[in-house]
Amino acid sequence: MDKLKYKRVMLKLSGEALAGEGGYGIDFDVATKIAYEIKELVDLGVEVGAVVGGGNIWRGRNGKEMDRTTADYMGMLATCINALALQDSLENIGVMTRVQTAIEMKEVAEPYIRRRAMRHLEKNRVVIFAAGTGNPYFSTDTTAALRAAEIEADAILLAKKVDGVYDKDPHKYADAVKFEKLSYIEVLEKGLQVMDSTATSLCMDNDIPIIVFGLDEPNNIKKVMLGENIGTIVSKISK
Template structure:
């Protein structure tokens, strides 16, 4: 078995990725595929924490007529739905899983407590962080960066629909050029849209590398977790 490069990872999965080829909702085949790969990562001895987005159900900033804070709270609830779906898929594969939410809803999940999350990871459980940071105006990318710093993760695995970071939108520009590696400051200066500026700055300040890769190809999550050359690697200078 290949020796993993990282001991503890935060896997950030966008809500859009969970929708698969649909534009809305949860694609159970995608959830099952992600759960299979997380199981493989755990079997390699890697601690896994997951941050899920909610864009497949609700995205606050797409509702200009609604109060932004209210819309963002609705988006946080959408991430909880996704987290519970992923937890169910993992537990069907006999992977012990805990969902922790930044907004307390004790009937369905634990409240986020850093020490408890660390203890779960030490016991080999997968921890899914839901409800973002618990605050409006912050994205789930920022939640991923914050949780990665708090649990002392070695890397953030940023799973997207595209297979890395490009100099322009590859969906619109067939001549877009992919970057093999970048520095945090390049993302900020060039507005490349890998993560929002708050999340990128958090990673830069805490020296947390980011691997941006495509989730659509089976095996990519495991490859990224093992440290194989995949997607775009983001780090400091």
């Protein structure tokens, strides 16, 4: 059996990743593809937690007239919809999954309880953390960092539409340079769009490496777990 680099991980997916080419809503073919990639990890014996954003359903305030707190709560509900969709896709292919929410909605998901979440992981169940932290003004990036620290994850796998971290947008600039390794401090000082500053600082304080990679390439999640040098690694030391 191949040697795993990480035993327990937090997978952070954007809501847009579930939307596919349509850019809005949920593309269940895409959700199924992601589910199969997660299944590969589970079959390897990796314990997987996941956080999904809600940007494919709700992007926040559409105008200055909307209260920020209300808009953030609406975003939290959007993450719950995505979490249930991903759970359904996983269970359709035989992967035991639990959704835990920071805002209680016991008819559709478990409330977030750290010890229960860790027990699910130990039983090889995927745990999807929804509804953010339960508080406005905190992003799903911060949720991923916080839950990763709480469940003692070995790393955060940050799946994006680009294959790593660049010094500028590679979709707009042909001369954009990709970083193989970065330190948390470099990310913060350069203002690189890896995770928001709160999430990056939380990872730095708890020494949780962030591996940024492209989701579109097949088997990339598995490649990361087996230690292949893809994407960008953010950790204490960049050299």
